[in-house]
Structures are given as C-alpha cells and as structure tokens.
Amino acid sequence: MADYPGFAFTVEHQTTADPAWPDAARVGRLATPHGEIETPAFVFCATRGAIRGVTPEQMRAEQTQIILGNTYHLMLQPGGEAVARLGGLHKMMGWDGPMLTDSGGFQIFSLGGGSASAEIKGNRKSERPKMLLNIEEEGAVFRSYIDGSTHKLSPEDSIRVQRQLGADIILVLDECSPYEVGRDYTANSMALTHRWAERSVAEFGRASEGSAGPQALYGIVQGGVYEDLRRESAEFTAAQPYFGYAIGGCLGSDSFELEGVVGMAMAPLNTATPTPRPIHLLGIGGVGDIWDGAAKGIDTFDCVNPTRLARHGGAYLRPAFADNPDERDHVHLKNARFRDDDAPLDPECDCYTCRTFSRSYLHHLIKAGEITATQYLAIHNVAFMNRLMGEVRAAIRADNYAAAKASWFAR
C-alpha cells in the first residue's frame, strides 16, 4: 500500500459477539490532516462549496465530522484554479475539518436525465441525459449546466481539479453506469472504469509533488448488480495502492438489493490487505440504508438528504415521535397537525433548533416562506444524522446491533 502521510485508519471494534449480525460492522478512527473522524460517519454534501442553510460554525456545533464538495459543480463555478487561488476549498468555505471531494463523474453521468438519487437507486426511467455528450477512452465530454459550454473530464483532469480543491480524501473518475443498461454494457463500463483508475493512480503519483497538502486517494468499485462483476471490480480495486475504497454505481432498486450489492463487494475488499482500509458508500444515506450499510462494514456514507429534506420542509424523526405510520423517517412540518403543537421538533434532540423552537413556530415559518425555516430544519437534520451515527457506533461497540436497530425504529 502506498504511503499516505497524515492519514491512518484503525478499526477499534468489530461486531462478532452478536449471532444476529454475522457481518463485519466496525467502529474505527480515520485520521486526516484536518482531524480525526470516528467511523461509521456521515459525510454532508456541500455541493457548490456550501452546506445549504447551515454555516460551518453551526455544522461543528452539531457534531459534524466531515463534509464533501462536488468536483463537477466546483470545476464549472468558480473553477478549480479560482478555488486554488483562494487557498483551497477548506479556506474558501470556512471549514477546517476533514473533507472529501468526488471525481465529478457521477454528476456528468446522472445530471440532466433524472435525479442523482434515482440514478443510483436504479429507478431512473428517462434516457441518457443530454448533458453527457460522449464517453471516450480519454474521458467524458459534457455540457455545462451553467452556460452550455462543452467540457472534457479525463481521469487526469479530475485528479488535477481535486488537487486544486485540496480536500483530504479524493476519488478516482469512474463511469457510473445506469441500472437498465444490462450486463454487457456494465462489464464494458467496468473495464473502462478500471483503465481510468490506473490512469488516476498514475496522475495522483505525478501530481503529489507541489500540491496544496497531503491527500488520500480512494478507488471506486463498479460492476452494477452482477455478483461476478462486483467481485472482479472489488478485487481489481483492492489491488491498487489506494488509501480507501468507495462502492459506487448502480446499487439496485431497493434496500434489499442494495444490501446484496454492497455485500458482494465487501469480502474482496476486506481480505485483500493485512490491515483494513476505509470503505465509503457513495450517495446512499437514508436512515435505514445507514443501519444496513454499517452492518455490512461500511465506514462512511454521503447523501444530500439532510439539507434537501429541510428545503422541502422535512425533518428527520425517529418513528416513535413521528405520530404517523406513513412517515418512516421524517415528518413534513407544513402539515396542519403541527399548527398548534408547542412541543420541540424532536424531544430527544439537543440541537439548536430543538432547544430553541417549537413545531408550531417551524410550521409558521414554512407557511410564511421564511428562509430560517430551511436553516432550522437543516440544522436539526444534520444533528439527527450525527446522532444516528453515534447510536450506530455505540451499538457496534456494545455488540448489540440488532437490538439497537430495532429500538431505533420502534414506535
């Protein structure tokens, strides 16, 4: 394994004592030049270099460990060079903690033809998005969603832009193949992803001199929903000099299939090296997905849900407090039943929002169109996800994962 100065990953405890969970759920510590993360951890999306509605100071106050920026958005605006001139993404956006950037590929392959979440969940119905003009051996050619201009993103370009952004953890460029393309396309796409991965590793080696600071490279396992392809991709990925791995691409159309796909990739990743490497699950971070993914040994998750849900008036709540069997993991505060509800949003949460405001006030803010509604709900959703991760870690440490999960979802 390559040397990654300033980075370390250690597993502190692994679930073994609970016969109900034979999988390798684990708690660990991921050290980066910008601080240490307790895993499993949630990575919050600062898509364009900003968490929607939440300041970096508030992110910290709600126990956030790590955030991510999207290379695709940031390379188009303000541009990698502009970010570098401002001292990197950390300095630009006022976040001095651990940070990850993706390769930019996911947005190119999914934007314009459906939502990103529909893409990875396998239920995208529309045709290949028009933003993507061509996938060549050299890289992907795409149109800017801002001004329609044509851009190319090669594996080398992605590494170079991610060097300019300066996140701690960076990702190789992969082709994120859709659900409906079938086995042949998926196999060819995986092979291209592997060739791109080798070029990324080479570029990472070349570019490491003179970069803003030490960075750690993650590879990405592809292979769709096909067990043999997933295994092949995981074995290929595990053989590269990466610091960590990400599981990407189509992960199936429901939670059950998702679990299966993740499971296919884990064994090769975990047995390839004498010491464990951190494993990230790309773009998946629903409450249930986190319990399921962490049970399989996933160390970090990312998802836009906490802030997107807030923008639409939604707040995460455990089912016990949602008072409505239809609402699995969140409530919509605009609902009339909250008009006269003077209880805190979440009785077991100690975030700024829950300490300060009632449900009825949040209901009022949403009806009045006040932007503080989005801010307050986003603060809660961030705190909620961080608390959830703490519960997951505690359950792993206590070897009572099944009981803890059941208790989390109890009504």
Added chain:
Amino acid sequence: MADYPGFAFTVEHQTTADPAWPDAARVGRLATPHGEIETPAFVFCATRGAIRGVTPEQMRAEQTQIILGNTYHLMLQPGGEAVARLGGLHKMMGWDGPMLTDSGGFQIFSLGGGSASAEIKGNRKSERPKMLLNIEEEGAVFRSYIDGSTHKLSPEDSIRVQRQLGADIILVLDECSPYEVGRDYTANSMALTHRWAERSVAEFGRASEGSAGPQALYGIVQGGVYEDLRRESAEFTAAQPYFGYAIGGCLGSDSFELEGVVGMAMAPLNTATPTPRPIHLLGIGGVGDIWDGAAKGIDTFDCVNPTRLARHGGAYLRPAFADNPDERDHVHLKNARFRDDDAPLDPECDCYTCRTFSRSYLHHLIKAGEITATQYLAIHNVAFMNRLMGEVRAAIRADNYAAAKASWFAR
C-alpha cells in the same frame, strides 16, 4: 407620567460642546424587562417573527440590542392568540432580549399600493392600496394579503393583539397618511390619530391586568410635512401618559425634508416633561438617516434594509471601502469585480462573515443561488448597523459628532 414598572430611560450625555451640532444628540440607556439598550440603537425587523436569514443566537453574537415584530403580519398568521398560547413572541421565536411591536396600522395603510419605504419617503405614486377597504372612526377595515378575508383593526384591537404578542414596547394605532393627500386630509387624519391614541391609552390601562408581562406604550406623532400640524401632534402626544414617543407618517421626500420634519416634532416632545422620554423614528434607518436623525435626538431607529439588502446580494460598506463612487453605503456582491477579490467583505468588520469568508466566495454563493449568501450578507449587515450605532454613540459621548460623521463618510 404613568408608572411603567421595569422600564426606565436615562440620558447619559447630550451633545453641547460641539458648535457645529447645536441639536440635542444624546446617548442614553433604555431599560426594559428583557434587558437594557444603549441608545441611539437600531431595531431590526423580524417582520413575521423571524429575522430573514439570521438566527437569534447570531443576532446576539453580532451585538444586536433590540428587534421588532409586525403586528399586522403576526395577527394574520399565526394570529395573536396562537402566539400567546406559545408563550408570547419572545419565547416563540427564541429571542429573550428587548422587543418592540408596531400597531399594525402602517402595513394596512401602505401594503398593496407600493412599498412601505416608498410610503414614508413620500414618493409613492400609485393610488390608495386596495388592501385597505375603509378607514372608519372605529378603526381600519382591510383585506388579508394571505387569504383575502376581511379584518378590522381598531385601536383597542391593536393593543389587545400587542398584549398577546407580549413585546416590551408597544405602539398606538395611527393613520399613516400618504405624502400626496394635502394639508386638509393630513389635518383630519391627524385628528383621527389623536382620537385613536386616547382610546389606545384607555385600552392599555384596562388591559394591563393579566397581560403576559409589563409593557411600555409609545405614542405616535403625525402631521405630515406641515410644521404647525407636526407641532400640534407633538404637543398632543407629549401630553399623554406614554413611556415614549414615535415619529411616524410621511417624513418628506428626501433626507433634507426628513430632517426638517423630525426637527419640527422634537422641541415639543423634549420640553413637555421634566425628564426625557425615548423617541423612536418609525421605518427610517438608512446610514445617512441615522447620522442625521441621531443628531436631532432620535434614540431608536428601525428599518428592513439590513436583511432586505442582503436578500438582494447587497452588503453595507463605508464609502472608503466600496471602491465605487456610485455606491453610497453598500456594494452588490454579484458584481463581476468581486469574482477574484480574496479580501474580507469589510476590512474593519469583525462579524462572522468578515472573519470567515472572502468577497469572491460570497460572489460565488450568490451566483450559485445558495441561501447561505443571504445568511452571510445579513449577518454582516446586522453587525454593520450595530457598529454604526456604536460609532454614533461614541461620537456623541466625545462631543465630536461633525468630525466623526465626516470621517465615517470619508473616501
């Protein structure tokens, strides 16, 4: 003067030694049940029970002393009774400092036919707004801007709703007569305002039992731009058992006229009682207006500008830092000249925004449509106004008002 337990106003210093400023600029302390305010002070508008984009915690961190809620908006949604059930506006919105509510009249008389600011500045061109259905001796009849339903607001209703909201300082209902109606209308309107004022005082006496907490009543001086009417209204107002006074209505069409109108009202207000009472200038709070108004002896100002400007990408700056002679008191961060400007927004400001972010990042956030742009600019604008008020107070204390004002506006 009536007894106002929990309230006190003391003048600590009055400008006398500066021959360039013969007016009675003064610094003082206004004690309320929710804390003390150093005057001159700026009152920030939490129109619907929320400062746009800024949390109460952030308002405090940026040295905010007092905020206001709008009775008109809050009586329509969520309604005075709903606010009372939630424990009052302080508790509902998480602000435990001093608070003021207006009577609701200003919005009724100005909404729908032009902006509120155009109304008081005398440059409203359109006809009487359709939201206002009728002005009767009993009160104003108007249509809700939310659902079109018909409402009545009498002087007694206004006091009752303001009791439910529970602000420290409350205002009597007045008719805010437009600029263009002429002397006869203005005189009749003033007389109606005075009859309403007497009913408000009576209702305030009746309602004081059983209210949420002690409150202080302010009267309002009307009389348009006519010196004799302004004097008559000021003398009438000064004779009522108010804790303080507000100067309202049409204040002329430019800063020069505004100063004149304020000047007309001040002498009767200041000579009527052996001890001074606090004087509020309604809805006026541009940077220049504050220097001019404080010079005349105004103690508190309110204006929606700090947050409204932020919503449109504007940030207050002293002219010395604006780098553009056309920008009198603020800059627009969307301007392309800020794209590569890595300086802090305001080099002499220590607010969260200026400590953390560059101009080019704020420019990026505005272009990207991120709501944190509004939040960060609003935080700065709040801090800026509070710093401005500190400079005004220091200038009065040091008896160098003319020099301090010139220095503030120096390029």
